[in-house]
Amino acid sequence: MNIDSLVQLSIKMLAVLLVATGGSQIYGQEISSPATEVPKFDVSLGYNFLRSNAPPSGCSCFDANGGYASAAFHVTRWLSFEGEVTGQHQTNISNLGQSLTLLTFAGGPKVSYPGHRLVPFGEVLIGGAHGSDSYFPTGTTYSSTASSLTLSTGGGLEVGINKLISVRAFDVQYLKTELPNGTNNTQNHLMASAGIIFKFGDVIKKPATIPYSFVREDNIALSCTSSVSNLDQGDTLEIYGSTLTEPDKLEVTYDWISTVGKIVGTGHRVMLDTQGVPPGNYHVIGHAVTVGQKTMSADCDIPFRIKTEQQTVKAPTPVPAAPETPRVKEFHENVPDALFDYDSAAIRPDTQTAINHAAVYLQSHPDIYVMVGGYADDRGAVVYNLKLGERRAEAARMALIAAGVSPERVQIVSYGKEVQVCTAENETCRQQNRRAAFNMHP
Incomplete structure (x- = not known):
């Protein structure tokens, strides 16, 4: 390429670039990264320059001028498939005085990097070329036209x-x-172009990015419990609420x-x-709110039932103790009562030791069946203590089963506080009443 051609091309490219980047407003509207949105289709028209070595005699290279037209379909924001047609013409390309009109038509993938005003791209196009108005030798004859495959690869910048x-x-x-040239039938060209691109169709938007940050979310959780879930008419239901807050320990x-009864x-x-x-199923609703932050609140629901007279739990008649025979005496010496702490049905370590010994004895006497009676001291409501006695009897039964006694050999019954073995109002006496008593069951 001669110096004049290089200067002319540089001036043309610079002019286009200045026009593209010179103003920040189009029709009074400010531009802000227009390439962040990519329409699915675009069409481009513009100027095309060709530097060719078509003549076969060494490099009698020449320049040709023309134009191009292209269309592209965007598969994604960065990948599209483009088809392009170029045309150039030049006269007197050699000493023979012939001219050349060269047309190319090719297509292939195009990769770009959108997201900013300046969008670099690269492409590889494969197709065909057609030359005319020239001299194409083929063996002993020649033709004024010829066709061949073509390959082009390169890249550039869109604004x-x-x-x-x-x-x-x-x-x-x-x-x-x-194209035929009488020697190796191969031509290498340098092609440069510049033009304008029109975009249309649905926009392929840039995926939204969510900034990562450590944000603490204020929150509150409320849990509620009640003393019992089934109670007699007129009994008192105790309700407890507990909250967890984030940040911790908010007021x-x-x-x-x-909807029934009276909250006290x-x-x-x-x-x-x-x-x-009246008898039926009811609910108590709890609502907790953080002080100074009305939007931070939580609720809970406590179901309960008032029983009918027929459903009211009554203390069963105590099972009469078996006559104090040597066999019964031996039973009680080896299977003592299990004692419990106040308002608890948890097996204590000393109780567990006694139950383990009782299990060994019962395993060696497989003909003995056991009735476990659950008891409570004199404090608290009747219904509550009947439930507590049932829990204590069941805990003792499960401990025996865990120690190796067959489940079918052990039954339970609850007497609550209705049957007392000691009536003095002191802790020593009350401890005797907080028990699960074992008896031989016929």
Whole structure:
């Protein structure tokens, strides 16, 4: 390429680039990264320059001028498939005085990097070339036209103007053709182009990015429990609320609502008086709110049932103790009562030791069946202590089974506080009543 051609090409490219980047407003609207949105289709038209070595005698290279037209379909934001047609013409390309009109038509993948005003791209196109108005020797004859395969590869830079228009600032490609030239039938070309791009169709938007940050979310959780779930008419239901907050240990206020009975007290522990409430299933609703942050709240639901007279739990008649025979005496010496702490049905270590010994004895006497009676001291409501006695009897039964006694040999019954072995109002006496008593069962 001669110096004049290089200067002319540089001036043309620079002019296009200045036009593309010179203004920040189009029709009074500010541009802000127009290439962040990529329409599915674009069409481009513009100027095309060719530097060719078509004549076969060494490198009698020449320049040709023309234009191009291309269309592209975007598969993704960065990948598209493009088809391109170019045409150039030049006269007096050799000492013979012939001219050349060269047309190319090719297609292939194009990769670009959108997201900013300046969008670099690269492409590989394969297709065909057609030469005319020239001299193409073929053996002993010649032709004024010829065709061949063509390959072009290269890249360039696009400059965004707005969402619908961009400028191809420059596109430089290596172009190879194989038109007859009387020697090796191969031509290598340098092709450069610049033009304008029109975009249309649905937009392929840039995926949204979510900034990562350590954000603590304020929150509150409320859990509620009650002393019992089934109670007699007129009994008192105790309700407890407990909250967890984030941040920790925020001040919390409680509000309790029941459609029946009367709520007594405030705060995290209240009572429900069921005097006059008919039998049925009911609920108490708890509501907790952090002080100063009304939007941080939590609720809980406590179901309970008022039993009918027929459903009311009555203490069973105690099973009469077996006559104190030597066999019964031996049984009680080896299977003593299991004692419990206040308001607890948990097996204590000393109780577990006694139960393990009892299990060894019962395993050696497989004909003995056992009735476990659950008891409580004189404090608390009747119904509550009947339930507590049942839990204690069941805990002792499960401990025997875990130690190796067959489940079918052990049954339970609860007497609550209705049957007392000691009536003195002191802890020593009450400890004797907090027990699970073992008896031989016929």
